[in-house]
Amino acid sequence: MTDHNPLERRYRRWLALYPKSFRADREDEMADVLMQGADPDQTRPRAREAADLAAHGLLRRLSGGRFPSPWERAHANVMFPVRIGIALWLCFISAMLVGYHRGELWLLLLVPAILLHLYIAYRIRPSAIAR
Amino acid sequence: MQETSFLILTALAGASLHGYGIITDVAQISGGRVQLKAGTLYAALDRLAADGLIEPDREEIVDNRLRRYYRITRKGAERLAEEADRLRADAHAALTRLRPGVATS
Numbered sequence: 001m002t003d004h005n006p007l008e009r010r011y012r013r014w015l016a017l018y019p020k021s022f023r024a025d026r027e028d029e030m031a032d033v034l035m036q037g038a039d040p041d042q043t044r045p046r047a048r049e050a051a052d053l054a055a056h057g058l059l060r061r062l063s064g065g066r067f068p069s070p071w072e073r074a075h076a077n078v079m080f081p082v083r084i085g086i087a088l089w090l091c092f093i094s095a096m097l098v099g100y101h102r103g104e105l106w107l108l109l110l111v112p113a114i115l116l117h118l119y120i121a122y123r124i125r126p127s128a129i130a131r
Numbered sequence: 132m133q134e135t136s137f138l139i140l141t142a143l144a145g146a147s148l149h150g151y152g153i154i155t156d157v158a159q160i161s162g163g164r165v166q167l168k169a170g171t172l173y174a175a176l177d178r179l180a181a182d183g184l185i186e187p188d189r190e191e192i193v194d195n196r197l198r199r200y201y202r203i204t205r206k207g208a209e210r211l212a213e214e215a216d217r218l219r220a221d222a223h224a225a226l227t228r229l230r231p232g233v234a235t236s
Contacts, residue, residue: 026173028195028196028197029150029196029197029198029199030150030169030173031196032149032150032151032193032194032196032197032198033149033150033151033154033169033172034169035194035196036151037151037154037169048168049168049169049170052168052169052170052171053168053169053170055170056170056171056173056174057170060174070181073181127132127133128133
């Protein structure tokens, strides 16, 4: 690790955002890809590369790399409408709470839940799943 | 199938490739329109491997770094062929409908 050139060290700092288990298998491989794509006079990771590594690394860390789960992906034809349905139901609950019970504080819980279900639905949308 | 998956499978249909080889081939196939980043590439490779469409082929060490090659599986080739047929049919339908308009404009 210590004899990497400065650019590779900087790339590896961004790769550190990935979970340790992932890095054990993939860090060298991804560092190789990043270094092959670097310009000869490049000294720092490009902003888009860093953002890409940060987004995918953190998502993998948050989800353990299995998000949505393989089971959910395998049953996407059923789970896609289920997730959309849950999101719509939560929207209805939110509207009822705000409209009739001044339950705006519940939105702190419900809005993230709605967004999460919509995000999962987006990830397992029919066009995204390679059958 | 996502365009990224389609392009990666297309790249691997020609030969087994390592990560950077896939990036350059995908850029070439797409006429430079799709420039995969490393994080996006490896997320896609993991998805395709989990679905059984690609698999690791061989490994070599270059500059003290692991270089892993990937190849398309039989299932991946079948899936790519299905998707290519579907896209061709869609494109044919679009062009068939556009031709009268294009011819008269």
